[in-house]
Structures are given as structure tokens and as C-alpha cells.
Amino acid sequence: MKIHKKKRTYKRNIAKIGISFSILLIIGGIWQVIMEAKEMKMYTPVGEVLDINSHDMHLYRLGNGNNTIVFISGSGTPNSYTDFYYLQNELQQYAKTLSFDHAGFGWSKSTDSPRTVDNLVSDLHELFNKSNESPPYILVAHSLASLEAIRYAQVYPDEIQGIILLDGGSPQYYVNDLEIKSLILNRFSAILRVTGINRALGNIGIKLPFIGENIRYESLPEDIKNIDEAMYYKFIGNNSNLDVLKHINENAKIVIDNGYLQDIPLLILSSDSGNEWEKVQLELLNWSNDSTQRTIIDSKHYLHWSHKEIVVSEIVEFIKNISNNY
Structure with missing residues (x-):
């Protein structure tokens, strides 16, 4: 009983x-x-919002100069303005700098257009046209955006002065990458977001995800921190990122099938993430006849925040070199 x-x-x-x-x-x-x-x-848009391929896209411009640097954020980055805040401010004396939000992030509206690499390139090209920007461009791409940068140079080679990859993966790596692990992380992040768990954790000082975006948050000025935090709570693990992740293998295959970049200058800045990642970075060297790779010791995936001064100096040196040869 x-x-x-x-x-x-x-x-x-x-x-x-x-x-x-x-x-x-x-x-x-x-x-x-x-x-x-x-x-x-x-937190209203800082910069401009333009109608691009039937959806609004956010663009932020800063600086002047003969060179135009275009920053392309990696997969799932909530807001390009905060992610490239330091780089744009430091580099404005050397070049005109542009950052933009992919569809469904930051101050850009979502779209029904599948996030294939060709649609991403189409959006960026139309953004240049609508904003009256003129080539050539130096593309600075973080992480998965390496595919977007390389594909843009394949489609519009005469518009590209050079490419800098910030811990980007090679197309060979992404074509074999297990999409399922990224999809699971996305759905897990989505659950934390929609239930308010992410926000509750943030209020007690725990910033997710675990891949290093918290490094950016800690380095930003207080007023920009507030924007970064709001964007993080709104967009982490959203459906727009899910659509990008579903196309990783397909997008990588498109890039591989369309060949190498010939003589377009390519600078590969890599995080210190072990031997396997070093192999991926060395694969990128073969994507141009004019390529250089450097591993930044003790750096994180968001190396433009963990070692931001080194990244700035590398970009400045890259600008000087290609300006002399262009």
C-alpha cells in the first residue's frame, strides 16, 4: 500500500x-x-535600407578612398554593423568600407528566394547597383561567406580587386561538410531563442553561442553593445539561417564546378584551430595563382575580434600591395 x-x-x-x-x-x-x-x-537602421530583388537590404558605408572594401558576414551572424564595427572604423582612413545584412538578418528583411550562392551573389550585385557603388571591390568574407566571395569573383571577375578570407572554409571542405550538425545547432538555438532561455541566460552574463560571438560583444562600446545584444536575441537560430545551412553542400559544389580565380589576389587569414583546419586553409591557397595564407596564433573563429589589430594591419598591407599592382 x-x-x-x-x-x-x-x-x-x-x-x-x-x-x-x-x-x-x-x-x-x-x-x-x-x-x-x-x-x-x-534600434532603427544605422545607414541605408534599399529595395533589392523585392526585399529590403541594409547597407552601412563608412570612410573614403580609392579602394572599396566590402565586408560579408558569415552564417548566422545577427548584424553586420556590429560584427564589422571595429574594422570599418579602423579602416575608414584607408578606404571606403561597406557592410550589409543578408536577407533575414539585422535590418534586412527576409525573402522567399532560396539562399543559393547564386542568389546571394545576385543580391550583392544588385545592392552595388542600387547604391551607386562602382567596382573594383575588395571582398572581406568571414567563415561560410568564403563561398559567396569566391562565387562573386567567378561571376564578375572584372569587378574584384582582391579577396580576404577571415577563417573561411574551402569549397572542398564545405562540399563534404555534414549539413545535419549545423541544422541541429540551428534548431537548438531556435528553441533557446523563442522560449526566452537565451535572453534569460544573457541577463545573468552567459552569452551564447559557444563559437565566439561573445568576444565581439565584450569588445564593443556600450551603445553598440545594446544593438548587438538585441540583434542576437532576435536572429540567432532563425529560419533564414536554416535556409543557408540547407544549401551548404550544393553551394560549395557550384563554386567547385566553376573553377579557380586565376590571378585575383587572395589573402587567407586563419584561426589557430588545429591540424585539420590548417589543411582546409591550405586548400584555399590553390584557389588563386596569387594567394597568401597566414595562421594567427591563439586566435578564435571570430579572429577579427579576438585579434582585431592584427587583422586590420593585414588588410591595410593587402590594400597597399594590390593598389601598387592594380
Whole structure:
């Protein structure tokens, strides 16, 4: 008899815990929706918003000069303005700098157009046209954006003065990459976002994801931190990123099938992430006849934040070299 009572009590306690947890998740979800709406009203676009291929795209320009540097953010980066904030401010004395938000991130609206690499290139080319920018461009691409930068140079080789990859992967790496692991991380991040768990963790000082975006947050000025945090809470693990991840293998194959970059200058700045990643970086060397690779010791994947001064100096030197030869 006592055993049956203990079992009933145990089941009731489990039910109470489940109900309490569900209520907390509902409250967290409501909190997330309210705060998203509030933050998007508070933090209006810094720069311009243009109609590109039937959806709004955000563009931020800073600096002057004979060279034009275009920053391309990696997969899932919530906001390009905050991610390239330091680089744009430091490089504005050397060149005109541009950053933009991919569709569905930052101040750019989402689109129904699949996130194939050719559609990404089409968006960027149209952004240049609508903003009255003129080539040639130096593309600076982080992480997965290496595919976008290389593909742009394949389609519009005469518009590209050079390419700098910030811990980008090679097309050979991405064509074999297991998309499922990225998709699982995306869905996990989405659950944390929509339930408000991400926001709750942030309020006690725990910044996700674990791949290094917290390095950027800690390095930003206080007013820019607020924008970065709001963008992170709104976009991490969203469906726009999911669409990008679903096309990784396909996009890499398109790049591989369309050949190498011939003599377009290519600078590969790599994180210190072990022998396997070093092999991937060395694969990138073969994508141009004029290529250089450097591994930055003790750096992280977001090396433009973990070692931002070194990255700036490398970009400045790259500009000087190609300007003398162009």
C-alpha cells in the first residue's frame, strides 16, 4: 500500500514540475516577443535600407578612398554593423568600407528566394547597383561567406580587386561538410531563442553561442553593445539561417564546378584551430595563382575580434600591395 502511495506521489511531483516548466517556457516566449518588438523600435537602421530583388537590404558605408572594401558576414551572424564595427572604423582612413545584412538578418528583411550562392551573389550585385557603388571591390568574407566571395569573383571577375578570407572554409571542405550538425545547432538555438532561455541566460552574463560571438560583444562600446545584444536575441537560430545551412553542400559544389580565380589576389587569414583546419586553409591557397595564407596564433573563429589589430594591419598591407599592382 505504501509503495503505491509513493508511486502516486512521485508521479504527481513529476507532473507538477512539468507543468511549472511549461508555464515558465510560455512566460519566456511571451517575454521574448514583447522585448523583440520593443528593441526593434528602439534600434532603427544605422545607414541605408534599399529595395533589392523585392526585399529590403541594409547597407552601412563608412570612410573614403580609392579602394572599396566590402565586408560579408558569415552564417548566422545577427548584424553586420556590429560584427564589422571595429574594422570599418579602423579602416575608414584607408578606404571606403561597406557592410550589409543578408536577407533575414539585422535590418534586412527576409525573402522567399532560396539562399543559393547564386542568389546571394545576385543580391550583392544588385545592392552595388542600387547604391551607386562602382567596382573594383575588395571582398572581406568571414567563415561560410568564403563561398559567396569566391562565387562573386567567378561571376564578375572584372569587378574584384582582391579577396580576404577571415577563417573561411574551402569549397572542398564545405562540399563534404555534414549539413545535419549545423541544422541541429540551428534548431537548438531556435528553441533557446523563442522560449526566452537565451535572453534569460544573457541577463545573468552567459552569452551564447559557444563559437565566439561573445568576444565581439565584450569588445564593443556600450551603445553598440545594446544593438548587438538585441540583434542576437532576435536572429540567432532563425529560419533564414536554416535556409543557408540547407544549401551548404550544393553551394560549395557550384563554386567547385566553376573553377579557380586565376590571378585575383587572395589573402587567407586563419584561426589557430588545429591540424585539420590548417589543411582546409591550405586548400584555399590553390584557389588563386596569387594567394597568401597566414595562421594567427591563439586566435578564435571570430579572429577579427579576438585579434582585431592584427587583422586590420593585414588588410591595410593587402590594400597597399594590390593598389601598387592594380
